[in-house]
Amino acid sequence: WTSFVVFSISQSTMLVVGAIYYMLFTGVPGTATYYATIMTIYTWVAKGAWFALGYPYDFVVTPVWIPSAMLLDLTYWATRRNKHAAIIIGGTLVGLSLPIFNMINLLLVRDPLEMAFKYPRPTLPPYMTPIEPQVGKFYNSPVALGSGAGAVLSVPIAALGAKLNTWTYRWMAA
Secondary structure (H helix, E strand, O other), rough: HHHHHHHHHHHHHHHHHHHHHHHHHOOOOOHHHHHHHHHHHHHHHHHHHHOOOOOOOHHHOOOOOHHHHHHHHHHHHHHOOHHHHHHHHHHHHHHHHHHOOOOHHHHHOOHOOOHHOOOOOOOOHHHHOOOOOOOOOOOOOOHHHHHHHHHHHHHHHHHHHHHHHHHHHHHHHO
């Protein structure tokens, strides 16, 4: 379940920092969704690369970013392009929604620890093949923990994305 929480926090913060950066840079609601769509296509390519290397199809998770980015765009539009509302409300919505949108996706993927032991690289000699441990896939449903932590951390990371935006403008003006 640790992988779920880490995944939720990392994906929500990664989405929010880039999406808010580009959205505030252009000032156009819809930019966050566009950014999330591009990132999603990149992950499809990465998943295809792992699959081409011989790993099972469910070895890599493709994150569900687009609905959370749509919420960020909607916040920015509904608050009449208020940057601070986008950071606080939009950041919270991304942090809360992304783990929920990814829940089914993550339940269908194989546990990374289980995969690491069940599917060692074929170059390993037999005596180095680890013994499979008994790892629980998802214990005590960590969706709440992931979304709670994601919501708390996405707001300061959204603020960072907005701050990077002002730094970019200063660099361009110099």
